Amino acid sequence: MAHAEGQHHPAAGQHDASAGALHHEVGQQHPLGIYFKIWGLLFVLSTASYLVDYFHFQGYLRWGLILVFMLLKAGLIVAVFMHMLWERLAIVYAILVPPLLLLVLLGIGALEADYTFFTRGEFFGSQTAAPTHGPGATGPVQHR
Amino acid sequence: MAQPALTGTGEALPRPDGLEGIVADWSSDQRAFKNVPWGKAMMWIFLLSDTFIFSSFLISYMTVRISTTVPWPNPSEVFGLTVGGTEVPLLLIAIMTFILISSSGTMVLAVNFGYRKDRVKTFVFLLLTAALGATFVGMQAFEWTKLIVHEGIRPWGNPMGAAQFGASFFMITGFHGTHVSIGVIFLIIVAIKALRGDLDKQRPGFMTGRKGNYEIVETMGLYWHFVDLVWVFIFAVFYLW
Numbered sequence: 001m002a003h004a005e006g007q008h009h010p011a012a013g014q015h016d017a018s019a020g021a022l023h024h025e026v027g028q029q030h031p032l033g034i035y036f037k038i039w040g041l042l043f044v045l046s047t048a049s050y051l052v053d054y055f056h057f058q059g060y061l062r063w064g065l066i067l068v069f070m071l072l073k074a075g076l077i078v079a080v081f082m083h084m085l086w087e088r089l090a091i092v093y094a095i096l097v098p099p100l101l102l103l104v105l106l107g108i109g110a111l112e113a114d115y116t117f118f119t120r121g122e123f124f125g126s127q128t129a130a131p132t133h134g135p136g137a138t139g140p141v142q143h144r
Numbered sequence: 145m146a147q148p149a150l151t152g153t154g155e156a157l158p159r160p161d162g163l164e165g166i167v168a169d170w171s172s173d174q175r176a177f178k179n180v181p182w183g184k185a186m187m188w189i190f191l192l193s194d195t196f197i198f199s200s201f202l203i204s205y206m207t208v209r210i211s212t213t214v215p216w217p218n219p220s221e222v223f224g225l226t227v228g229g230t231e232v233p234l235l236l237i238a239i240m241t242f243i244l245i246s247s248s249g250t251m252v253l254a255v256n257f258g259y260r261k262d263r264v265k266t267f268v269f270l271l272l273t274a275a276l277g278a279t280f281v282g283m284q285a286f287e288w289t290k291l292i293v294h295e296g297i298r299p300w301g302n303p304m305g306a307a308q309f310g311a312s313f314f315m316i317t318g319f320h321g322t323h324v325s326i327g328v329i330f331l332i333i334v335a336i337k338a339l340r341g342d343l344d345k346q347r348p349g350f351m352t353g354r355k356g357n358y359e360i361v362e363t364m365g366l367y368w369h370f371v372d373l374v375w376v377f378i379f380a381v382f383y384l385w
Binding site: 109 | 248
């Protein structure tokens, strides 16, 4: 049976190994206050990003705000709700570094898509693009 | 077989800070994730792979959206609701977002009470989380019905514009909704285990001989927050973009 439960140092930086021989029984225990603050902040950020759409912001202001709010929310969830703030760097880096590779995929995707868009415009004209043809496509697109 | 005697080095040596600490943890045949329970490490690795799946969906959505020469349907209008005669953009989606964030909040409370060994409160907050998750799925079903039945959106085309809209939408939100549904089922299972006292009595769960403990609540929480996290990205790049 484990007896290591109960005594936690609240919000200690890293739970170090000295927390006890049965340290696998010691969990992530933090004061409730920080959760409520982050919870509130997530509500505020969600409202803010909704308002971006509601007030019809356009252009770089829109994309900038949406991305900033998105990344802030994601960061808060991972850092506090998922306790990354209090984990050892060994696991933090193992989990958070690999997704950076996705930026490469993002770049390749954007390049490829721009090229496809260019060739579609060049060879099909802007009216009937290739994707509307296909097994399920019912007639030409009604737009324009 | 006899256990080798511990000679005072059973516990990790003092760990250097920063990069040196990472190197020390990963080197020389050590267990890399010290202090991280196995279930949690495995959950994180699963979530990492799930990150790649959802990212692939979102990136392919970006690719088809950039490359189409047909105008993309305006999500703000497609997902608008008419309340009392006025068209409110994205109302349903905003409510769904708040519901999911609230469920993340109740989830952290459940984890917290779990580690305090408060059996009943853990159960209540887990069940509340599951209820909010189920509400989310219900609203998503409503949204899908509206889009399929009333607006004629199909994976292969729709009356509003680019045909790829439906394919991206159903694929991304469908996969996310599946994650939420599976999460709800497991939340209920963990809630029942907590209430029954399985976690206090360290009763092994099904399909495992490992003793039950309150860490499974945190592991469950990681999955649930991840679902919320994915929604943050879907909300931003699909609905608001």
